[in-house]
Amino acid sequence: MKKHLFVISALIIVLSLVTACAGQPAAEPAQQGEQPAAAFKAGLLAPGPVNDGGWNQTAYEALKRMETELGAEISYVEVEMSPAAFEKAFRDFADQGYQFILGHGNEFTDAAVAVAPDYPNTFFFLSSSRFYDPSVPNVIGLNSDSSQPCYIFGYIAAKMGTGAGLIGGMEIPPISESFTGFINGAHAVNPNFPVQVTYLGNWTDTAAAKEASISYIDGGANFLLGNADFAGNGVYQAMLEKNVYGFGMFGDNTEKAPQQVLANYILDYGAGLVGLAAEVKAGTFKPTGNIEFGLADEDVIYIVYNENAATPVPQELRDEVAALYAKINSGEIDTLAPVK
Amino acid sequence: MDFVSIKKRLLKFSRSAWTPFAAIPIALGIGAILLLIAGYDPIQAYAAMWQGAFKDRTAITEVLIKATPLIFIGAGLAVAFRCSIWNIGAEGQFYAGAVAATAVGIYLGDLPRFLLVPLVLFAGASSGALWGMLAAFLKNRFGANEVVTTIMLNYIAIFITGWLVTGPMIETEGLFAQTAKISQNAWLWRFLPPTRLHTGFILALVLAIVLYIIIFKTSLGYTIRAVGINPDAARYAGINVKRKVLLAMAISGGAAGLGGAVEVAAISYRLYQLISPGYGFDGIAVSLLVNNNPLGVIFSGILFGALRSGAEVMQMNAKVPSVLVFLIQGLVVLSVVAFGVYSYVSKEKEE
Secondary structure (H helix, E strand, C coil): CCHHHHHHHHHHHHHHHHHHHHHCCCCCHHHHHHHCCCCCCEEEEEECCCCCCCCHHHHHHHHHHHHHCCEEEEEECCCCCCHHHHHHHHHHHHHCCEEECECHHHHHHHHHHHHHHHHHCCCEEEEECCCCCCCCEEEEEECCHHHHHHHHHHHHHHHHHEEEEEEEEECHHHHHHHHHHHHHHHHHHCCCEEEEEEEEEEEEEEEEHHHHHHHHHCCCCCCEEEEEEHHHHHHHHHHHHHHHEECCCCCCCHHCCCCCCCEEEEEEHHHHHHHHHHHHHHCCCCCCCCEEECCCCCCCEEEEEECCCCCCCCCCHHHHHHHHHHHHHCCCCCCCCCCC | HHHHHHHHHHHHHHHHHHHHHHHHHHHHHHHHHHHHCCCHHHHHHHHHHHHHHHHHHHHHHHHHHHHHHHHHHHHHHHHHHHHHCCCHHHHHHHHHHHHHHHHHHHHHHCCHHHHHHHEEEEEEEEHHHHHHHHHHHHHHHCCCCCCHHHHHHHHHHHHHHHHHHCCCECCCCCCCCECCCCCCHCCCCCCCCCCCCCCHHHHHHHHHHHHHHHHHHHHHHHHHHHHHHHHHHHHHCCHHHHHHHHHHHHHHHHHHHHHHHHHHHHHHCCEEECCCCHHHHHHHHHHHHHCCCCCHHHHHHHHHHHHHHHHHHHHHHHHHCCHHHHHHHHHHHHHHHHHHHHHHHHHHHHH
């Protein structure tokens, strides 16, 4: 026992000496870090790994673009997914003079609102949020309005098809709003155009998405739109198998059904973030409300036609769509109008 | 008290007290080597970690806030482990407590504060206790191994929570997978503004002390420990083993459930799908680190809170990727367990 005690105590003494010595020069880099206060700093609170190939990677790549395009000093935290951790992470960034902090998800709202009043020179942005409250003007919700591109899709479907089936993941506003846009677009062409909607109740059940799609096709629909995250892949499978038309959501999905996808709705959220960061850096960002990205933000939300589809969208229809863009951007068309 | 017993006690104390302090620097030392290999400056990384945890009053209170659920869970687990019940289900019991507390905090929100706060805490503790007793019942009635059943019950609790926050309990705006905020009357007092330090931390300290007294200073605790050391001998001595198993799981689950209730009532104010980042599993290490002594859990809980708290700043300022941060945290747990085994073996030799 004594021998063990001795060995262990010796180890502790050596190691604590090492760590104690190591502690002294550590103060230096910390001081250096505080000197260039003028640098523009952008931080990210990511709710998951930044190399996930999806949601978090989008934000991380936007951050990298801020570094190369704006010369920003960047840093991110894959924050522990507990509300207890969020506030501290926001504070740790803001304390060090970060002017642009993105909480990548609505779950960061409560924490941002709690922290923001203490840091009036920092902007706290929230992804997929419509938050705006004049009493905490430096917390800004960012949302992308999918109902606008989906309005265009509905319009095209009603012009070219016999009926449409929409397959959603869960019945939450981001999804149901995109479907409202689709239905409004379709009804603008033909108020009796049949559009059916189903919600899977999850984001993962590819088989259920495919089944729902096929039952719509059997019922006479020849256009499909899936907005169900991973489960949406089942919709593309049904398009491919039954050879009906459809649209790609949030990115280029052409390869999943090369002849059937007529157009893709591309969401380049990163471009939107970099644009905002540039404004914050220049000091020109003066928010008067939450930020809603739409077709008017041409580099953020846009539609790309698939020229290699079995029947590409004809030119005269594309001209009509171009006219719709203008009406949507001017507010003449309300893509979120309640469906009759 | 004679000299020999004092010496024995001191020895015993030193053994349980110094193990964590030995395990941590060794883990950090190995971590430093890994950081070097990966091309990061370990000194800078650890300096950032230290700063993140202790740089000012706010940072220190944040460490205590992070330690709070770990102390609740760890103190409860210490009781179960002393009874040789390997409760791996504190995570699920924490969720059960958080769900019940949220339900009470929302649906009975009109009650006055002096009624609602105790009710929220009671709901959390009792629901966690029931969740724990479920595993004890399966063990007593069917001989089902509690390691398996508690792990399974974790998933059930987490998935029920997921269903509740996306379905029946989703906030009225229905935008995101979270419940509405609980009534302000259910919030715990944050007594050191502007920091977030709350009375739940005090409650955790009290619970740890009470459980220590129960386990080591009462006949009830003695019987629980007797069952843990040798259930057959305990049964022969006239102890109702099944009842002790049920009780140990109720205490353990109740403490975890109370932790869940406190997390909701003091920090998050609402329920999310992922309300715990794995407190239930960290709690196991927190308890083992101090040889399943509820009093020691206070210190090991704070230690883990500091590690967690500092790790984020390490990512932020030293730009160390999160995988390496998790790796260092894993090393700490590993070396803690290794030391636990060491002290266990050396104790056996001694006896």
